[in-house]
Amino acid sequence: MNRTATVLAGLAAVLLSGCKVTMSEGFDDEPDRDSFSSGFFLYISNTGEDFPDDSWSLNTAGEVCIDDTLYFETDSGRVRVYGSSAYSETDFRAAATELERRIDGVLSRFQLRWPEFAEDRSTAVRYPDHLIGCLSPTLSRTEFASASVAAVSIMPYASQWPYDTDRIITHELAHYVQENLSRYQARESLLPLWFAEGQASVVAGEPIAPVYQHHDYDPLLDVTVYDATTADYRFEHYALAYHYLEEANGQLTLTVLLDLIQFADWEGLDGTTYSGESEAFVEAFNTAGLVDHRNRYLSLDRFKTEYHQLLNDSY
Incomplete structure (x- = not known):
């Protein structure tokens, strides 16, 4: 050997x-779609927390957020969604809410809690303590979301999201967790x-x-x-x-x-x-x-x- x-x-x-x-908890109940996770908007010019730009950790859908200057961060501090200021507040908040509400259920299927996942992620990934989202105009209803090591990209314009948004985001979050646990810095x-x-x-x-x-x-x-x-x-x-x-x-x-x-x-x-x-x-x-x-x-x-x-x- x-x-x-x-x-x-x-x-x-x-x-x-x-x-x-x-742990082996099940998924949370379906979220109340009339409410969003609370949080706040920040400009990277004030925080210096620009979108990850390492090419090995992004796919095509995520690369479009590299130059965006605005992001929404949930109160938990673990979810950030970057995007153009041309998108509505609802677009940012809806994406952040779906990521915030789905990630724990997904991690439970991998027998992990959030702190363990953050620790297990490759140190080569920027912001290992955060789940990064990207409002990507390259995505449409036919390819609503797409995951890479660095970010989960989601179609903007929440009013046009497909009926099975929950399932699609859960599926892509599973890919996000897979890639973060299995890759150190492979391209x-x-x-x-x-x-x-x-x-x-x-x-x-x-x-x-x-x-x-x-x-x-x-x-x-x-x-x-x-x-x-x-x-x-x-x-x-x-x-x-x-x-x-x-x-x-x-x-x-x-x-x-x-x-x-x-x-x-x-x-x-x-x-x-x-x-x-x-x-x-x-x-x-x-x-x-x-x-x-x-x-x-x-x-x-x-x-x-x-x-x-x-x-x-x-x-």
Whole structure:
């Protein structure tokens, strides 16, 4: 076993032994849409707290806020939403309210509280104690929100938001948490598409394909967006693959897996395998001590090779 694998195995044992404080609360009740989280507007010329501009930590939707001079901060001090002064007060407050009200429920699915999450984030990320939002005009009702390591971008014009705003923001917050826990300073996501989307779908309470339909799709082949088909139901199968892992191993173990990926990234494990997965993900998956539904050790290669047999035997 190489040095990185040895340290990862030891780190996994330590984390699972109880170094993390855990919780398993459910999501809050639906928020009162007639009220917003209280807070105040600030200009970066007065605070010096400009929008994060590190290119590795932003996506295209978030980059548009780099030059914005105004932000709204909730009274809790943990949520900031940047945007153009051309947007209404309601646009800022609505976005901040959704982020403030959803983040704790999302973190609970990762068995984390806010202080633990802030501590686990890469120190390379600016403002690790804050959840940064961006009112991005590049987004529309068809792509309402988009998450990166540094920020969650949301379409402005709250009056035009889609009916399933809650679900979409929850899904994107799950991606935000994933990326913050699994990346140290990698320029691209280290998670395969099926895992990232499967976990986010489960966290957001989106449909999961019935186990007896597992032969309808091969989710583990979708390592990147370029591997994926156009089938709408593929997301339900990503959720099924992730749900299998979560049912066998528990939420905390899969959060530890993300921590191990970040450690591998910090160690400089930045290549990819012949099948497209990041070496950091493969190394972490294989040393996290994951098991199948019969409590037998499960490597990534075995999960991919025996996926349909495992799902078939699990019900």
